[in-house]
Amino acid sequence: MEHVVHDRGGWPDDTPIDRAEHELAEWELLMDALVGTLGARGVMNVDELRRGIEEMPPVSYEAASYYERWLFSVEHVLTEKGVLAPGEIDARVSA
Amino acid sequence: MSHDHDHDPITHTHEPEAATRVRALAAILVEKGVLGEDEIRARIDWLVSRTPADGARLVARAWVDDAFKERLLEDARAAALEVGLDPGPSPVVVALENTPATHHMVVCTLCSCYPRSLLGPPPDWYKSLAYRSRAVSAPRAVLTEFGLTLAGDVEIRVVDSTADVRYLVIPQRPPGTDGLAEDALAALVTRDSMIGVAQPLAPA
Amino acid sequence: MTFGIGDRVRVSGRRHAGHHRTPGYLKDRRGTVVRVHATFPNPETRAYGASGLPEQRLYLVDFAASEVWDTDGIDGRVLADIFEHWLEDSA
Numbered sequence: 001m002e003h004v005v006h007d008r009g010g011w012p013d014d015t016p017i018d019r020a021e022h023e024l025a026e027w028e029l030l031m032d033a034l035v036g037t038l039g040a041r042g043v044m045n046v047d048e049l050r051r052g053i054e055e056m057p058p059v060s061y062e063a064a065s066y067y068e069r070w071l072f073s074v075e076h077v078l079t080e081k082g083v084l085a086p087g088e089i090d091a092r093v094s095a
Numbered sequence: 096m097s098h099d100h101d102h103d104p105i106t107h108t109h110e111p112e113a114a115t116r117v118r119a120l121a122a123i124l125v126e127k128g129v130l131g132e133d134e135i136r137a138r139i140d141w142l143v144s145r146t147p148a149d150g151a152r153l154v155a156r157a158w159v160d161d162a163f164k165e166r167l168l169e170d171a172r173a174a175a176l177e178v179g180l181d182p183g184p185s186p187v188v189v190a191l192e193n194t195p196a197t198h199h200m201v202v203c204t205l206c207s208c209y210p211r212s213l214l215g216p217p218p219d220w221y222k223s224l225a226y227r228s229r230a231v232s233a234p235r236a237v238l239t240e241f242g243l244t245l246a247g248d249v250e251i252r253v254v255d256s257t258a259d260v261r262y263l264v265i266p267q268r269p270p271g272t273d274g275l276a277e278d279a280l281a282a283l284v285t286r287d288s289m290i291g292v293a294q295p296l297a298p299a
Numbered sequence: 300m301t302f303g304i305g306d307r308v309r310v311s312g313r314r315h316a317g318h319h320r321t322p323g324y325l326k327d328r329r330g331t332v333v334r335v336h337a338t339f340p341n342p343e344t345r346a347y348g349a350s351g352l353p354e355q356r357l358y359l360v361d362f363a364a365s366e367v368w369d370t371d372g373i374d375g376r377v378l379a380d381i382f383e384h385w386l387e388d389s390a
Contacts, residue, residue, distance in 0.1 A: 009204035010324040011228035027114035033138035051318035051346035092119040251375035258380040
């Protein structure tokens with residue numbers, strides 16, 4: 001069986017399932033909404049979102065939270081498409 | 096660090112770095128005219144309006160109306176529209192009926208596909224690596240973790256939503272509910288029973 | 300080829316370097332078509348900015364858990380949506 005990091009069915013994993021739930025933080029809702037709106041606008045589709053997530057380095061994939069993966073993917077794909085300039089978010093965050 | 100920085104509200108929250116990046120991303124996309132603030136806000140409003148109560152209405156209707164149940168099983172999206180629900184952008188939702196002999200359980204091993212328009216956002220555990228790996232390979236053990244033990248002769252059917260279709264479980268109607276009105280029945284239908292990791296609540 | 304309910308099929312065991320929605324644990328496994336879905340844009344190309352056309356038909360395929368896993372005494376079924384171009388006749 002290929003072990004691509006996102007392809008988890010049957011992956012050996014004895015970790016007990018953590019059933020604690022958390023209400024989505026504002027930034028997580030915003031991230032979700034950005035993806036939905038980018039999709040509705042035809043800028044980036046859900047297949048590109050998934051593909052972008054799958055292109056994360058495996059260690060990063062496993063360490064990231066759910067919406068952190070979405071963020072990685074959107075930055076990655078939008079930069080690839082030229083919607084974002086390379087380093088544009090970094091520059092804005094450190095401004 | 097200067098005294099002023101201690102009063103900066105952003106640095107005093109426990110947000111991850113990602114939070115700042117997401118806000119920066121949103122700001123940049125709006126500035127560039129890629130997205131509008133109003134449509135982002137409308138999308139947030141839609142997301143927070145989705146709750147399992149919608150899915151529960153479909154289940155309760157199916158419990159009291161056999162013809163509706165057949166329509167629900169045939170085309171859940173059309174059935175949702177029929178009762179005035181907004182089935183959302185997902186093109187196809189399929190309802191799966193639990194019986195005394197079969198119990199369905201839904202997972203997305205590849206990511207986190209989930210019928211959000213009918214159930215709201217998925218719980219963290221549904222998106223967890225542990226659930227995604229073991230739901231398909233050890234479903235009985237996973238159900239035990241959730242406190243559900245099924246008889247050995249009940250067939251467990253794990254459904255991996257690998258593509259564009261979203262799945263909703265119609266749990267079995269609990270015993271002792273014959274006299275209940277639809278609203279009261281809907282109140283027994285939990286989110287977890289529509290994912291397939293729990294049974295509905297027993298009547299009071 | 301197209302399939303109908305009740306058809307025995309095998310999921311291709313081929314490797315696919317890019318995005319695809321056929322999980323590794325089902326590759327090379329045999330099952331039965333239990334539902335014929337609509338066609339959908341092909342995610343394998345749509346994920347890279349292409350249109351995803353022509354659309355591909357999706358099927359809900361039912362596998363015996365014992366066919367999928369080596370676990371002793373495992374019971375039950377595993378079902379998954381598989382695209383037509385990943386299925387072969389296994390009658």
